[in-house]
Amino acid sequence: MGLLSRTRVTSQALAERVLSGDRLALARAITRVERERPDAHELLSALYPHTGRAHIIGVTGAPGTGKSSLVTALTQAYRAAGLTVGVVAIDPTSPFTGGALLGDRVRMRALSGDEGVFIRSMATRGSLGGLSKTTGDAVTILDAAGFDRIIVETVGVGQAEVAIASTAHTTLVVEAPGLGDEVQAIKAGILEIADILVVNKADRPGADRTIRALQLMLELEAGTPRQLHHHGQVVRLQAQLPAGKEGEWMVDVLKTVAINGQGVAGLRERIEAHRTWLHDSGAIVGRERIRIAHTLENIIRAELNRRIVASMPADGLDDIVDAVRRREVDPYRAADKLLTKF
Amino acid sequence: MSEDKIRVLVAKPGLDGHDRGAKVVARSLRDAGFEVIYTGIRQTPQMIAEAALQEDVDVVGLSILSGAHMTLCPKVVEMLRAQGQDDVIVLVGGIIPDEDVPRLREAGIDAIFGPGASTKEIGDFIRQAVAARNEA
Numbered sequence: 001m002g003l004l005s006r007t008r009v010t011s012q013a014l015a016e017r018v019l020s021g022d023r024l025a026l027a028r029a030i031t032r033v034e035r036e037r038p039d040a041h042e043l044l045s046a047l048y049p050h051t052g053r054a055h056i057i058g059v060t061g062a063p064g065t066g067k068s069s070l071v072t073a074l075t076q077a078y079r080a081a082g083l084t085v086g087v088v089a090i091d092p093t094s095p096f097t098g099g100a101l102l103g104d105r106v107r108m109r110a111l112s113g114d115e116g117v118f119i120r121s122m123a124t125r126g127s128l129g130g131l132s133k134t135t136g137d138a139v140t141i142l143d144a145a146g147f148d149r150i151i152v153e154t155v156g157v158g159q160a161e162v163a164i165a166s167t168a169h170t171t172l173v174v175e176a177p178g179l180g181d182e183v184q185a186i187k188a189g190i191l192e193i194a195d196i197l198v199v200n201k202a203d204r205p206g207a208d209r210t211i212r213a214l215q216l217m218l219e220l221e222a223g224t225p226r227q228l229h230h231h232g233q234v235v236r237l238q239a240q241l242p243a244g245k246e247g248e249w250m251v252d253v254l255k256t257v258a259i260n261g262q263g264v265a266g267l268r269e270r271i272e273a274h275r276t277w278l279h280d281s282g283a284i285v286g287r288e289r290i291r292i293a294h295t296l297e298n299i300i301r302a303e304l305n306r307r308i309v310a311s312m313p314a315d316g317l318d319d320i321v322d323a324v325r326r327r328e329v330d331p332y333r334a335a336d337k338l339l340t341k342f
Numbered sequence: 343m344s345e346d347k348i349r350v351l352v353a354k355p356g357l358d359g360h361d362r363g364a365k366v367v368a369r370s371l372r373d374a375g376f377e378v379i380y381t382g383i384r385q386t387p388q389m390i391a392e393a394a395l396q397e398d399v400d401v402v403g404l405s406i407l408s409g410a411h412m413t414l415c416p417k418v419v420e421m422l423r424a425q426g427q428d429d430v431i432v433l434v435g436g437i438i439p440d441e442d443v444p445r446l447r448e449a450g451i452d453a454i455f456g457p458g459a460s461t462k463e464i465g466d467f468i469r470q471a472v473a474a475r476n477e478a
Contacts, residue, residue, distance in 0.1 A: 024426045027398035035346055098347075099372035105393060106382035112389045119396050123347070123377050 011039045015046035018145050023118065026145050030120055033137040036302075044137055047144035054086070054143040054150045055275050058168030060130060060190070063156025065176040066200040068107035069258035071153050075111055076261075077268040078149050084116040086142035086150040090131055093123040100124075104153060118142065129163030130154035133302070136167055136295055157190065165193035166294035169287050170274045172267075174198045175214065177206035191217055194251055195274050198267060202255035214253045249277050312338065347377045348472050349399040353390045354383045355418065356408040363457075364405035367435060370461035371403075376468070387414060391421035394430060400472050403464075406436040416449035423450070431471045435459065 009017075014032070017025030029047075033040045057074075059067050068089065075085045089104035100123035111117045120142075122132045131154060142150050154164050165171050173194035191197070197218070199210050254270060256263035278284040313319070320334050329337075352368040354361050361383045368380045379397045381390070394402050402422065404415060415434055422430050434446065435455040443454055453467055 024395055027395055031398045093377075094372060097373050097375050099375045100347075100377045101368055101372040102377065102379045105379060109382065109385075109389070112392060119393075121379050121397055125347070 011043035012046055015043055015144075018047060018141060019050060021146065023115075026118065026141065027120070029141050030138045033141065034122065034132075034134045036134070040137075044140060047141060051140050051143040054139075054147055055170070055271075056139060056143075056168045057149060057151045057271060058154065058164035058171040059151060059174060060154040060157050060164050060171065060193070061174030061198075062176075062179055064179060065156075065174040066258050067153050067156070067174050068104045070172075070174060070198065070200050070256060070264075070267075071104075071151050072108045072110055073256070073258045073261050073264040074151065074268060074271075075108075075117060077264050079114060079116055081268070083148040084146070085118075086139075086145070086147035087111075087117065087119040087153065088135060088138050088142070088150070089119065089121050089153040090135060090155050091121065091123060092155050093125050095126070118145075118147065124155060130157045131163045131167060133298070136291075136298065139167065162190065162193050163294075166290050169278060169284070170195045170271050172196050172198050172271070174200050175210055176201040177204045177210045195249065196267070196270050197251060197253045198256055199253060200256045200258055202263065203257045207255065211253050211255065218251055218253070247281075249274065249281075249283070308339070347375075348401065348468060349377045349379065349397060350401040350403055350468065351379045351381065351390070351394050351397060351399040352403045352405065353381045353385045353393070354405050355385050355387060355390060355414045356406055356410045357384060358408040359383050360407050361405070363407065363435065367403065367405065367461060367464065371465060371468075374461065374465040376465070387417040387421050390418050391425060391427075394422060395425050395427060399430065400475075401431045401433065401468050403433045403435060406434060406438075409437070411436065411438055411446065412442060415446055415451055419450035429475055431468070431475065433464070433467070435464070 009028070011032075014025055014029055018029050029043060032043055059071055059074075061067055071087060071089070075087060078085050087108070089102070089108075091100055091102045091104060093100040102121035102123060104121055105119060108119055111119065120138060122135060122138060124130075124132045127133045131152070135152060139150050139152060152164060152168060171193050173190060173196075175197065176199065191214070197214050199207055199214065201207070202211075252270075254263060254267050256267055258264065278287060320329075320338070323329050324331050324334055350371055352364055352371070354364045364383075365380070368378045371378045379393065379399060381393050385393075390402065390404070402418065404411075404418060406414060411434060415432075419432055422428075422432070431452045432450060433453050433455065434451050436457075438446065438454050438456060446454060452471060455464055
């Protein structure tokens with residue numbers, strides 16, 4: 001294997017090696033994108049035409065529901081079915097130190113040694129929403145590299161981290177018995193993003209109660225459009241279908257015990273059923289449009305941000321901050337003035 | 343442009359289950375601003391090299407208390423090199439007798455930290471070593 005310098009390989013050459021199945025090149029490509037290198041866009045542009053084949057599965061839910069174990073079991077089920085799996089696991093960056101402890105691999109050790117699996121841990125690096133800024137780009141790279149299924153595990157989310165719904169084709173929301181009152185889950189829309197609800201650790205006491213509570217929520221929700229407000233946009237998760245055509249997707253509640261594999265085969269089948277439904281009903285077009293709109297918006301936002309930062313005074317904002325502090329100018333006028341130059 | 347985060351894999355090769363030291367180091371490196379990928383106990387050199395590749399880490403830190411360092415450490419280095427990761431910095435922490443140090447260094451281990459090493463010392467070493475590598 002030839003040398004693959006971290007910086008000296010051109011994006012074109014790196015892209016070619018990713019497409020040829022070189023795992024080190026794949027790892028380095030994700031790094032190049034995550035580090036927001038100037039040529040990262042060129043790399044993604046070269047890979048993008050090769051994407052669109054993978055089915056992307058989002059796994060989200062509160063901390064302690066067993067997401068990593070479920071991802072591991074699900075990956076094993078897909079491998080047994082002969083499909084390759086890329087995994088992106090997100091953990092939070094500490095807002096205090098900027099460091100992160102990425103520990104999802106501890107529970108994924110059973111996947112070690114399998115060439116059909118590629119696992120990458122990513123830190124949120126200040127992003128809200130349960131994903132990191134470049135998670136979508138990492139998914140693009142894994143898709144181009146030819147993985148059949150890509151599983152994205154979000155940080156342990158609470159109530160409003162719904163970015164995964166605009167990244168994945170099929171979103172699993174994972175709950176577990178005994179994690180407190182069911183109302184937590186319904187406060188701000190974590191349930192609404194679910195295509196499949198999973199009650200993991202279903203061998204624990206209280207599992208049936210959790211399932212009943214979730215089913216009740218689903219019944220109450222039935223008939224209301226699943227719209228999601230994200231970055232000020234209204235995102236409609238379910239395509240509007242002609243009555244009686246293919247029917248709407250029914251969100252249901254599945255029981256799993258990830259650590260012994262119970263219910264995991266059924267979960268995989270349900271995900272595949274959702275995939276089939278997306279394609280047969282045409283709803284996949286809507287999902288893809290959401291994904292692409294989200295990606296475009298992120299690119300534009302990042303680029304505008306970069307340009308604004310670049311147009312700021314070289315010596316920083318100190319003078320303006322002091323001027324505002326002395327009440328010589330108010331912050332709104334000061335900001336307007338800065339932005340006119342941009 | 344954000345400063346590059348340094349990614350460090352902390353792994354515990356071998357059969358002993360004493361992961362307290364590894365966890366303390368992982369945690370303190372996080373607090374020092376590193377992105378730490380923690381893989382847990384009982385990792386084979388193969389598993390460590392594979393994780394280092396997928397995670398594209400800058401540094402691999404091995405925690406060994408079992409006395410098996412002379413077999414495990416060179417094996418990890420060898421596997422990293424074999425998969426093309428020539429520039430990964432490899433550190434060992436744990437109980438390493440002085441007489442083994444030169445041979446480990448020769449095998450490609452960049453630094454060895456005994457029980458007395460402070461986590462600041464480890465963090466400083468990593469920053470310097472990564473900076474030196476990036477200039478090379």
